[in-house]
Amino acid sequence: MSDLSWQRKRSSLNPTGSPISPWLHIDLALILSCLTLGVTGVFMVYSATRGSDPTMYDKSFLSRHTLFVVTGTLLMLVTSSIPYRRLRDLAPIVFWGSNLLLLLVLTPLGVERNGTRAWFEFGQFQLQPSEFCKVAFIFALASYLERFDGYLSEKAILNSLFLASVPLGLILLETDVGSALVFVAITMGMLLVGGAQTRHIAFMTLVGVAGIAIIWSTGLLQDYQRDRLTSFIDPASSQTEAAYQQTQAQIAIGSGGLRGQGYGEGQQTRGEFVPEQHTDFLFSVVGEELGFIGAVVILGLFGVVIWRCWRTAKKSADLLGTLICVGVLTMIVFQMFQSVGMTLGIMPITGIPLPFVSYGGSSSLTSFVAVGLVLNVHMRRYEAVR
């Protein structure tokens, strides 16, 4: 067993076995890149929301988002402090609990925004259960797949798909296509690493493509949804809000040039031409004000986050840790690609915030908690399994 990568050099570098010892192995690169993204996000959110009157800038988004990022950082550390294997027993409770919230959000308890019913409202804060459900799902699926030890039977796959289908179905009922796609990505990524066989993957891909084709050709989608999904191909031909949003975002980004207009100097941003520029379309503010250099640095930071997740997945002491990291990695990669891609006009518009950066409590907390899990795995990579 000594040559298995996630168990390699397990004992030699774990000098004391004292409870504090995992903290010596914390992944500072991951923490720093996430925090840098978070702090950059705070600044960009401020630029996107402060309004145009210099004598009375709106600071409410700034203070709220700062609170989110600080809380998220703390939650990240809390999440990483409890050994993830001990958390495993909680997985089913947390998972089904979050699914219950998804169910409740569909009742009048939830509130609707932009045609999507995905929020609970508490005073000036909104809670989006689908965000938290992502982490719960990653943990639940990881703990389920772990027991097959890298070789998945049809039954295991079907069970996994069933597990995924519960939150997926509920989220689709919210008509939150973006979040639903995140679940699909997470499931695919985790099944791939969890040991799905090539034919399973091929079959699922086939079914997926066929499914999309069927959904598209039958009348299951509303016209506006269809429009949102296709307008990115030729925004000029479409008169919809979505096309407008995407065109404006590209104008903002393109005008940034190499060096950007400068922080707080973006005309498009100041004029609030891009709807949702502080949330899903925050990357347009980055592109306009920080330019190509800034945008690439942000993408680079994501690259670091993903690399650290991937590295942790590889170095994990057990399959559970690997799968958790894979789930988190897939989630972050997919969300980043989707969110940045739609502001750049190469992906259809599906409302997905940019992890760590975009304004939003649920999204920020979820991203930090997810990274907390990866840190958790990383810290305990030398601990004996069970």
Place this chain on the structure above:
Amino acid sequence: MNRLRRLDRSRRLRLGILGAVAISLFIPLVARLWYLQIIKETEFIERVQDNTTEEIIERAPRGRILDINGRILVDNRKSIVVTIDKEEMATVRTSKLDDLFFDLAREISLSGKLTKVAQIEDAYVSERYGPFAKVPVVSDISKELQVYLAEYSYKWPGVGTTVITVRDYPYGTLAAHLLGYVGSLSEDEIGQVQSAEKTYLANDEIGKAGIELFYENALRGTPGRKTVIVDKFNNILEVVEEIPARAGSDVQLTIDIDLQAMAEEYLKDGLDIARQQPTKFEEEGVIIYKAPAGAMVVMNPQDGSVLAMASFPTYDPELFVSGISQDEFDDLIDPGNSLPLLNRVIQGTYPPGSTFKPFTAYAALDTGLIGSRGILGVNSMYLDEGIYTIPTCEGGTCEFQNAGAAAYGEVDLRLALTYSSDTYFYNLATHFDILPGFDLESPQVAASYFGFGVPSGITLANENGGRIPTPDSRREAYRENPEAFLTDKWLTGDTLNTSIGQGDVLATPLQIANAYAALINGGTLYAPNIGLRTINPITGETEVQFESRVTRDLYLPDAFRQPIIDGLAGVTTWRRTDNGLEGTAYDAFLNFPHEDWPVSGKTGTSEKQSLDALIADYALFVGWGPNPEAEYVTVVILEEAGFGGAVAAPVVRRYFEQIAYGIVPRFLSVAEADEAARQLANELEEPPIEGEAFAETSSIGSGD
């Protein structure tokens, strides 16, 4: 162990695949960023500017129009206009719309401004306005109604009010023709003003006629221009550049509004009186004195400035203020209504008739036909028997008569003008036509010296140049319309007709007045001025002074001028007690204060060719005084009104009487007006108009 190892290898492979996929996703993102930010940067920067930079144009008030005494003839005032928002109305059901329009019309009518439902509907459906426009439907509503509509706006969806600046006419319809009017830019004009120095907006007003048109560039205010940065909702974030609006220059005219008012009044009276003449039954048919239209112009012959310019029928310029309806406009350009919009002084062309004779006389003097060494002496007598037969008649009419075949006996040049002997001038014309060494076109040449046949060059648009027929022009006319002439040949009869201002001779009243002015002032032909200067609306200082413009200096020695002037002086004063022969306007000027205010004149009675019916003659009179340094020369033309001496001359007599008796103050000469303005400017501490711009804005460029 083998299985585990295999699984381990497979897991590493799978993680590798996942990593590769994750990393590969960065490639399109960075590539796209490169494309948008590096390759297309310039294009997107431009589009940001389109988005965020807007130009707000602030309208500037139009300059005023003043008379020579500084009295305001055209001013600006504010008008509250009811508007209907087409975009908002588009959502209202048609049946509801009808109710709304009905209620609105009732409400506006109740407030004191009578309004028909149809009027609102017509404005609303008018294609002049785009689908998002706020259409002005009724203007000049009361302040109270504006407040009411704003207060109960929930009852009136889409109905709003706005304040616009419109032209105001303190003197009502006076001088309507010469002042002209303004209107919204037409399609053609939008193209023309593209390169104008003062920016125009799509729904801006522009001078359409008269002074408003000719001095458009001076009168138009310079719009203010504000370059601003806006947000998506068109809120202004930042003002980048601001050029304030500047009011247009005032234009002062040479017109004296008192003289103008009198001219319009007496012209109308003259026509009324002419209409009361009994219908004449003749062999050829019935002649009714309809006297439907006429014109009168008064000039200062010493400098060519126009003092008054009246055209009848006239119109109310106020019609154009609130947007004239098509029906109303059609009425103004209907020949059946005698074309009220036509400024007859510069656009109406008439056969000058006998008023043309002095210029034929000039031709005879200038060519040496008459003169000390000429074929005829200035004083040599010609026996006028009332009928003239062309000695070498080649066809066409060979026998010509005086009016009413009256025989005046022995006449020289002076008496021929005084009595208006046609035969005397026929005799001259025949000489031109047949005598070797003489040019048969001599009358035409002389006429062209005096400015006939070409526009006078007055500072008003669309002036008609009239027509002086020549053998060449006759051939041309025949080629175009062979029906209208017997032959393409220029016959002696044509020279005869031309010599007395008949036949194809056509002139505008202004041309006639201007030609006489040259004769009176000793030979300077001016291009008539109606604009005196432009005035800075803030400082009151003169910006541009429009000096007299000399078209040409004529060769007019006393030997030529005196006999003509003497003969024309006789028109109003000469009477022979022995045979009762008198000047053609002697009766009209009987008991006129000739000693204090010597006046001369020339009558004209011209036949206007008409194909359909027999129509009455056009009555003309040219008069001037006080001699010898006449300051007024006037031409009156009454259409279908009879004899010039009988109906037109009395108009001038009454007019001059007012001046001669000092009932109307003497007009200011240009020099005097300048002096008065200088004094006024010195006295004024406050500027005459504030350069304030009206808070009326509109933007070109758009935010989305």
